[in-house]
Each structure stands twice: as C-alpha cells, then as structure tokens.
Amino acid sequence: MISGEYDVVVVGAGNAGMCAALAAQENGARVLVLEAAPFDERGGNSRYTAGALRFVYNGVNDLLKLCDLSETEIATSDFGTYTQDKYYDDLGRLTDYKSNPDMAEQLITLSQETLLWMRSKGIRFAPMYSRQAFKHEGKFVFWGGLALEAWGGGPGLVEGLFKSAEDRGIEVAYEARGEHLIHDDDGVHGVVATVEGKTTQIRAKAVVLACGGFEANAEMRTRYLGPGWDLAKVRGTRFNTGNGIKMALEIGAMSYGNWSGCHAVGWDYNAPEFGDLAVGDNFQKHSYPFAIMVNADGVRFCDEGADFRNYTYAKYGREILSQPHQFAWQIFDQQVVHLQRDEYRIRQITKVTADTIEGLADKMAEYAPVDKAAFLKTVSEYNAAVQRDIPYNPTVKDGRTTKGLAIDKTNWALPLEKPPYEAFCTTCGVTFTFGGVRIDTDGRVLDTAQKPIAGLYAAGELVGGLFYHNYPGGTGLVSGSVFGKIAGTSAGKQVGRNT
Numbered sequence: 001m002i003s004g005e006y007d008v009v010v011v012g013a014g015n016a017g018m019c020a021a022l023a024a025q026e027n028g029a030r031v032l033v034l035e036a037a038p039f040d041e042r043g044g045n046s047r048y049t050a051g052a053l054r055f056v057y058n059g060v061n062d063l064l065k066l067c068d069l070s071e072t073e074i075a076t077s078d079f080g081t082y083t084q085d086k087y088y089d090d091l092g093r094l095t096d097y098k099s100n101p102d103m104a105e106q107l108i109t110l111s112q113e114t115l116l117w118m119r120s121k122g123i124r125f126a127p128m129y130s131r132q133a134f135k136h137e138g139k140f141v142f143w144g145g146l147a148l149e150a151w152g153g154g155p156g157l158v159e160g161l162f163k164s165a166e167d168r169g170i171e172v173a174y175e176a177r178g179e180h181l182i183h184d185d186d187g188v189h190g191v192v193a194t195v196e197g198k199t200t201q202i203r204a205k206a207v208v209l210a211c212g213g214f215e216a217n218a219e220m221r222t223r224y225l226g227p228g229w230d231l232a233k234v235r236g237t238r239f240n241t242g243n244g245i246k247m248a249l250e251i252g253a254m255s256y257g258n259w260s261g262c263h264a265v266g267w268d269y270n271a272p273e274f275g276d277l278a279v280g281d282n283f284q285k286h287s288y289p290f291a292i293m294v295n296a297d298g299v300r301f302c303d304e305g306a307d308f309r310n311y312t313y314a315k316y317g318r319e320i321l322s323q324p325h326q327f328a329w330q331i332f333d334q335q336v337v338h339l340q341r342d343e344y345r346i347r348q349i350t351k352v353t354a355d356t357i358e359g360l361a362d363k364m365a366e367y368a369p370v371d372k373a374a375f376l377k378t379v380s381e382y383n384a385a386v387q388r389d390i391p392y393n394p395t396v397k398d399g400r401t402t403k404g405l406a407i408d409k410t411n412w413a414l415p416l417e418k419p420p421y422e423a424f425c426t427t428c429g430v431t432f433t434f435g436g437v438r439i440d441t442d443g444r445v446l447d448t449a450q451k452p453i454a455g456l457y458a459a460g461e462l463v464g465g466l467f468y469h470n471y472p473g474g475t476g477l478v479s480g481s482v483f484g485k486i487a488g489t490s491a492g493k494q495v496g497r498n499t
C-alpha cells in the first residue's frame with residue numbers, strides 16, 4: 001500500500017534498485033520501491049543471472065572476507081588474483097578505452113568494499129567452481145577474473161536483497177510502473193506511476209531511477225541498435241522497456257554512452273521471446289571456445305578461441321544476429337564434451353548428435369539447415385589446419401591455433417575427430433543495452449548542460465558510459481551494486497535525516 005510521504009522513491013527493483021534502496025534507508029530515508037512486474041516476476045534481469053561477480057581481490061584472503069571456504073577447498077583451488085590493474089586492463093581493452101574514467105575508477109576501486117557492504121546486509125557469496133574453474137593437474141584453476149557468485153545465483157541474490165529490504169522497513173509496490181517524473185524548475189519531486197492500472201502521483205524528495213535498459217523494447221532496439229535487432233530474443237525480463245531512460249530524457253537529462261551497443265550472446269534457437277525464470281540463463285551456450293561455430297552457409301564466421309569466454313561472449317550475439325537467418329551451430333566432439341558448461345545439459349535445448357559430420361549435417365537440417373557441402377569442407381579444412389604440436393590447456397590461453405584459415409581459431413583448437421559429434425543451435429539473445437543517461441560521481445543525473453538535475457539519481461543498466469562494444473562478464477551486477485549504493489547514499493543524504 002502506497003501511503004504518506006516518502007523521502008526517496010526508487011524506480012525498479014533489480015539489484016541496482018534494491019542496493020540503492022538499502023543505501024538510502026541506511027542514510028535515514030523512508031523509501032518506496034516501485035516495481036513494474038508483479039510479485040512473482042520481481043527482481044528484473046538480476047534474477048535471471050548466475051550471480052557471477054567481477055570484483056578486485058588480491059588472493060584467497062580477500063575471498064575469505066566475503067565467503068566461507070573449507071580447508072580442502074583452499075588446498076585444492078588456485079583462485080589466483082584479480083587486481084585493480086587487471087580490471088582496468090580488461091575494461092579498457094574490451095571497451096576500446098571508451099569507458100568513462102570516473103565511472104571505471106569507481107566501479108573498480110569500490111567493487112570489493114561494495115560486496116562487503118552487501119554482505120553486511122545479509123547477502124551471501126560462494127566460489128564459482130562450476131563455471132569458472134577447470135581441473136588441471138589436480139587443482140581447480142580459476143580463470144578469467146570471476147571467483148565468486150552470489151549464493152543461490154541471481155534468484156538467491158534478489159531474495160536476499162528483498163529480505164534485507166523488508167527487514168529494514170523498505171516498502172515495495174508491485175505492478176507499479178513509473179511513467180513520468182514530477183518536475184519543475186527546482187528539480188524532481190516524485191513520480192507519476194501506473195499502480196495496478198491506476199495513474200498515481202507519488203511525491204518524494206528524491207527519485208532514483210534503476211529500471212533497466214531498453215532491451216525488451218523491440219521498437220527501441222531497432223531504432224538505436226539498428227536493423228535486425230527486432231529479431232533478437234530477450235534473455236531476461238520483459239519489463240525493461242526503456243521507460244526510465246525516457247522519463248529522464250523527457251525532463252532534459254543528457255543521453256550518454258554507447259546507444260548503438262548492447263550485451264548479446266549465443267542463445268538457444270528455440271528459446272522463448274523473453275526469459276523464462278524456470279530456465280534462468282541456461283538458454284545461453286557459452287562453451288563455444290572449445291567448439292567451432294558455423295552459419296547457414298556452412299562456414300565459420302569468428303575466432304571462437306579469441307579469448308576466454310568471459311571476454312568474447314557478450315559481443316558474439318551480435319555476430320550471430322548478422323549471419324544469414326540469424327543462427328549459428330556450435331559443433332563439439334567427445335574430446336571436449338566434459339568441458340561443456342551445465343547449460344548444455346538442460347531439457348529445453350536444440351541439440352543433435354551423430355557419428356559422422358555428414359550425419360550431423362542431415363540432422364541439423366531438421367532445425368536450421370546449413371549448406372552441407374560447405375560445412376563438410378569447413379570441418380575438413382579446420383581439422384587439417386590445427387597445430388597439433390602445441391599443448392592443449394583450457395585453463396590458460398594456450399595458443400593452440402589453426403594456421404592458414406580465412407579466420408583462424410587462435411586458442412583451444414582441437415580437430416573434430418572423436419565421435420559422436422554434438423551440435424547446438426543458437427541465435428542472438430540480447431541481455432541489456434549500453435546507452436542511457438549520464439551521472440556524476442554522486443550518482444546524480446546530469447542535464448544536457450551537464451549540470452545535476454536536483455533530486456534525480458540513477459544506477460544500473462539505464463546509466464550510459466561504462467560499456468562500449470563489449471563487456472567483461474560479471475560486471476553488470478557489481479556495477480549495479482556500486483552505482484546503486486552511490487545513488488542511494490546520495491539520495492538518502494540529500495533528504496538529510498541522518499545529518
């Protein structure tokens with residue numbers, strides 16, 4: 001029940017919004033969160049995740065501050081480190097050094113302490129053995145900068161956040177869609193929302209927008225990402241339709257970031273239009289570094305082994321979308337099936353197997369046909385090009401390459417020669433969009449003159465400036481937490497009850 005005066009209204013109850021709400025409450029504010037989804041679908045994209053978290057840690061002792069590890073786990077695991085320098089390198093390299101330097105610095109330098117703060121709010125973390133470590137010479141070796149996940153994955157994370165909010169008296173209204181900001185020359189004074197179908201004015205001293213990007217809006221995707229993006233499947237919630245961005249732009253906020261860019265991955269060809277909470281992120285197919293990918297023309301179109309999955313998966317959805325008929329098959333043989341992630345073993349999967357590559361092509365034709373002659377030629381040329389004398393090691397970029405192909409596979413190249421062969425059909429699944437509004441280092445939304453709009457803050461997917469072209473896996477949740485906490489803290493302090 002929405003009643004009385006609120007200090008801070010947060011629009012959107014995903015990870016960024018709930019972190020903002022907790023931070024605002026901690027600073028003395030009475031907080032209301034508006035969530036467009038019904039109760040059963042609450043939690044936004046955050047709930048669909050595996051909860052992978054990219055943050056700075058300088059060894060196992062930093063991990064022990066965040067989660068419990070048994071002596072056996074410590075003895076049998078090589079967690080490595082993920083230093084600030086490495087994070088800067090990864091973010092810079094992947095975004096073509098376009099990431100806003102202030103935002104990058106806040107994300108990286110505050111990543112660990114923000115997770116510690118979340119822990120203090122009851123959120124639990126666990127090592128991510130299943131997806132981010134391979135057993136090598138008797139040890140679980142972590143690779144790619146992602147050592148921890150939220151306990152219980154995305155569903156565990158959002159349950160923890162809602163529980164923490166409830167315990168602290170933060171109110172959440174469901175089926176409550178923010179439509180417009182209440183705004184005059186003095187700034188923002190609340191939100192006009194549709195609450196269970198009724199237009200409602202909710203006044204507040206500050207508003208935090210945290211209601212996602214425009215990935216679930218086919219019209220906006222096509223308008224900003226470009227032709228063909230209407231054909232992508234949406235990996236997560238159907239509620240992130242760009243409303244928060246529109247609300248802010250309507251009152252003069254500055255648009256910012258990579259509006260034509262997004263995070264998009266290889267996603268099961270027959271997945272539904274939007275995400276399915278029962279399946280979560282398992283429609284993704286992220287073991288392609290150990291496979292080859294071919295399109296309808298029967299040819300490879302990218303270097304599957306260019307880097308660890310964490311650094312290529314978010315841009316390969318776009319590659320798949322631009323292939324004829326927007327699909328790609330991933331082909332594995334028995335040498336690597338043990339490296340396939342858990343998502344390859346779900347029931348809702350577009351998969352065929354056969355004892356020969358020829359037989360595989362015939363079975364693939366039942367779902368999404370490829371040019372068979374070209375496909376057979378691709379496989380035999382690929383097999384012949386593999387440099388077999390280079391040792392194979394999935395825990396490092398092993399440099400085991402092909403040589404002489406139009407597009408070489410530059411790591412983890414094994415010939416396809418051990419049947420039965422497995423093929424998985426993928427299309428493009430869009431995760432979230434990179435363009436949005438501009439904030440300053442206090443999480444305040446800036447206008448087109450780059451001045452803060454009084455009373456308006458933002459965090460999460462709807463903020464532009466951090467990601468361009470690509471994205472290091474596990475950064476979305478941590479950035480939502482870091483900037484959510486900053487925005488909520490600023491909004492809470494503006495209200496001034498604790499000062």
Ligand SMILES: Cc1cc2nc3c(=O)[nH]c(=O)nc-3n(C[C@H](O)[C@H](O)[C@H](O)COP(=O)(O)OP(=O)(O)OC[C@H]3O[C@@H](n4cnc5c(N)ncnc54)[C@H](O)[C@@H]3O)c2cc1C
Pocket residue numbers: 011012013014015016017034035036037042043044045046047048049050051052053054176177178179210211212213235236237239240241242243244275280281431432459460461462473474475476477478480
């Ligand atoms: C399948 C999948 C797997 C992923 N895996 C990972 C991972 O392992 N690690 C990682 O770091 N990132 C991952 N991501 C990315 C991550 O989900 C996002 O970066 C992050 O959750 C964004 O948080 P957010 O709070 O900004 O948005 P969301 O969590 O999407 O929250 C936005 C909320 O706003 C609500 N909303 C929208 N419009 C309105 C409105 N007008 N009024 C009120 N409410 C509104 C929505 O219903 C939603 O609840 C994944 C994403 C998907 C889809």
